[in-house]
Amino acid sequence: MLTPSQCRAARALLDWSQQQLADQSKIGNATIRNFESGKSAPQHATLDVLRRCFESAGVNFIDGDYAGSGGPGVRLVTRPKSEA
Incomplete structure (x- = not known):
């Protein structure tokens, strides 16, 4: 999941604050902070x-469910729309 x-x-990859994520996702800042x-x-x-x-902004999630994955992670696969 996440x-x-x-x-x-x-x-961090997107250089977003918790408030920016809250604004983009329409999820409360306190929910994000507590999570x-x-x-x-x-x-x-x-x-x-x-x-x-996150995915719509270009983040790819690595679940870590396969051998050699090194565990869950993230990577940026495209530039964020705001920088395009």
Whole structure:
């Protein structure tokens, strides 16, 4: 799905603050802050919205479900739309 570490890393790749992610995804800043810090686990629907928001900005998620993956991660596959 989406881990707190992947969320923080995806924001870093895009140079987004938590507030920018909240604005882009229409998810509350407190929800994002609590998720990234491990204080709460959002519902699957919320995690899906966050993931789709990142993917539309060019982030590719690496789930780490296959041998040699090194675990879950993220990478930027295209430039963010704001920089295109």
